[in-house]
Amino acid sequence: QKEVEQDPGPLSVPEGAIVSLNCTYSNSAFQYFMWYRQYSRKGPELLMYTYSSGNKEDGRFTAQVDKSSKYISLFIRDSQPSDSATYLCAMRAVSGSRLTFGEGTQLTVNP
Amino acid sequence: EAGVVQSPRYKIIEKKQPVAFWCNPISGHNTLYWYLQNLGQGPELLIRYENEEAVDDSQLPKDRFSAERLKGVDSTLKIQPAELGDSAVYLCASSLESAGGSDTQYFGPGTRLTVL
Numbered sequence: 001q002k003e004v005e006q007d008p009g010p011l012s013v014p015e016g017a018i019v020s021l022n023c024t025y026s027n028s029a030f031q032y033f034m035w036y037r038q039y040s041r042k043g044p045e046l047l048m049y050t051y052s053s054g055n056k057e058d059g060r061f062t063a064q065v066d067k068s069s070k071y072i073s074l075f076i077r078d079s080q081p082s083d084s085a086t087y088l089c090a091m092r093a094v095s096g097s098r099l100t101f102g103e104g105t106q107l108t109v110n111p
Numbered sequence: 112e113a114g115v116v117q118s119p120r121y122k123i124i125e126k127k128q129p130v131a132f133w134c135n136p137i138s139g140h141n142t143l144y145w146y147l148q149n150l151g152q153g154p155e156l157l158i159r160y161e162n163e164e165a166v167d168d169s170q171l172p173k174d175r176f177s178a179e180r181l182k183g184v185d186s187t188l189k190i191q192p193a194e195l196g197d198s199a200v201y202l203c204a205s206s207l208e209s210a211g212g213s214d215t216q217y218f219g220p221g222t223r224l225t226v227l
Contacts, residue, residue, distance in 0.1 A: 008151065041220070042220055042221075043221050044154065045218065088153050098156055098159070099154075101155070
């Protein structure tokens with residue numbers, strides 16, 4: 001069983017839709033949770049960063065962490081065609097810097 | 112501020128040939144990472160350097176892969192000999208390690224390797 005599970009999609013939504021992306025994990029030592037966005041033929045770029053449980057909002061993006069359920073989510077409001085990309089969840093424990101990534105969800109926002 | 116630079120961007124070689132990838136991290140970043148990303152998968156760590164020291168190379172296939180980070184700045188990842196299964200994107204990332212442990216990793220565009 002993988003430490004981090006992520007639905008690979010693909011996910012296709014109309015412009016303006018609310019998008020929900022999710023990951024589950026099994027390692028209770030994970031404390032730092034991230035979402036990366038990766039455009040085709042580019043490297044991943046950090047989108048959201050959350051420590052421990054709770055919510056964090058940045059513009060149209062909201063990240064949620066529920067450590068009791070070992071479940072994290074990324075919500076995108078008013079989705080735009082420019083949001084079309086692969087979204088990777090990543091997480092790591094407090095000690096050390098090894099990031100464990102999900103396999104990524106491919107999102108297409110149709111105009 | 113310049114980002115992480117990688118070269119070449121694309122490389123096609125025949126199996127059993129050697130290949131090398133180069134990475135220049137963001138200026139001032141003391142930690143450098145090499146990741147392997149297969150198609151449709153998330154990146155997987157190959158090796159992590161803190162300055163010149165390789166502090167995590169447990170996932171590096173040492174029979175054919177090697178890496179170095181001389182002078183604690185840029186780094187080279189080498190494969191010799193390459194196998195068909197090595198076809199993937201090789202990503203380099205860098206970060207500024209901090210006491211709070213909240214370092215952010217910045218990724219380069221990657222080198223896409225095709226082994227024929």
